[in-house]
Amino acid sequence: MASAVGANWAGNYEFGAARLHTPSSVEEVQAIVAGSPHVRALGTRHSFNDLADASGDLISLVDLPPELVIDADARTVTLAAGTRYGTVAAALQSEGWALHNMGSLPHISVAGAISTGTHGSGNRNGSLATAVSGLEFVTGRGELAQVTRQAPSFAGMVVSLGALGVVTRVTLDIQPTFDVRQDVYVELPWDALLESFEEITGAAYSVSLFTNWRGDSLEQLWLKTRLEAGEPRVLPGTVFGATSSLSKIATLAGAELDNTTMQGGVPGPWSERLPHFRFDATPSNGDELQSEFFVDRAHAAAALSVVRSLGERIAPLLLVTELRTVAADELWLSMAYERESLAIHFTWKNEPAAVFALLPDLEAALAPFGARPHWGKVFTGDARSVVPLYERMPEFAALAGVYDPDRQFRNDYLERVLGLPQ
Ligand SMILES: Cc1cc2nc3c(=O)[nH]c(=O)nc-3n(C[C@H](O)[C@H](O)[C@H](O)COP(=O)(O)OP(=O)(O)OC[C@H]3O[C@@H](n4cnc5c(N)ncnc54)[C@H](O)[C@@H]3O)c2cc1C
Known part of the structure; x- marks a missing residue:
């Protein structure tokens, strides 16, 4: 039976909340929160799990005017x-x-x-x-x-x-x-990546690698180069053994090409090159699940090697893996908290039973690297494995006590994953 609030973007999770409010002012938000024992905010529903859900009321602010x-x-x-x-x-x-x-x-x-x-x-x-x-x-x-x-x-x-x-x-x-050019290279040898990880991920302002974990090469290397005045606008035909691709390439094999932002080295504004997907098109393919795990970049080669050893089990369930890097920060619950990070992402086929059967083994393989799961994607870890990954979690729990003394914003996810009782 369809829920009152409907499903998330991917359709893999039906919200259990009883009501969805779309207030038109901050005062209305205040009144809804003050009057509800179980309430949470809902964004654009792009998370793949029960993180946003509430047993009572959900509040959506996505249709309010931007007022920039x-x-x-x-x-x-x-x-x-x-x-x-x-x-x-x-x-x-x-x-x-x-x-x-x-x-x-x-x-x-x-x-x-x-x-x-x-x-x-x-x-x-x-x-x-x-x-x-x-x-x-x-x-x-x-x-x-x-x-x-x-x-x-x-x-x-x-x-x-x-x-x-x-x-x-x-x-x-x-x-x-600033302007950015986006160039796609194909067939990057795995050996090159494992030997020169920092150089390759540092080869442009923003770098993404795509793989299905099979074979000796990663399928794609995307370089998003920030164009400062006077910088040469010609990139080499070959980088780290990968070859420049002149034809447009999608993140997912067989996906509708026209949903990606301009490639082929054509300079354009940051807003139309840094996202992979165009704002006026459907991103990714929608019939999918996603997981992502963050490890210290110092251990990138070792972490990638253990995942690669599971490649034959991963590949049949996979649409694509994307590898990205994220700079360390000081935000207590950031997956990149005090760690220069490699984010190992999986876009899975929409086969939840098989994906959830594989995830514990994948998570166990990455556990020695202190892998932090993306909060908004699918993973099986709970408070026993997740809380120790965040040294500031006790302070966060105290902060939640200050701003949410009656635990209105608590839900099953926060109890299960962060150990915050409802
Ligand atoms: C196709 C696709 C591509 C993606 N690509 C990336 C990517 O490149 N990088 C990446 O890191 N992630 C990516 N994600 C994951 C996505 O960015 C996160 O799940 C993000 O949280 C989704 O934002 P949302 O607005 O949909 O929030 P929701 O999923 O609706 O909610 C997420 C959380 O934010 C909270 N929240 C929302 N609005 C408010 C508010 N006003 N006040 C307080 N809390 C609020 C909710 O309570 C919930 O806890 C992708 C997801 C999809 C579906």
């Missing part, structure tokens, strides 16, 4: 938290400004993305949450809290999994706009 305010002197933009990245990016670009990075799809909401530590790629690029310099949110008591980066516990409030309140406005760092 650019502060050129402070180099920030402040906006309604439910705004999608694609909307923010287009507005900033039209005014000559840029964000430091984007996730693979521009369709996700800012609040939903920063709440889970969503990231793009680049050895020196922090997750999207690292751009947050201010937050406004409705606490469990229905009060409006405003915090800035200078607040003592701010680093605990940005990647907060909806546990502290309903975020209503977000302030992000911006910088002058």
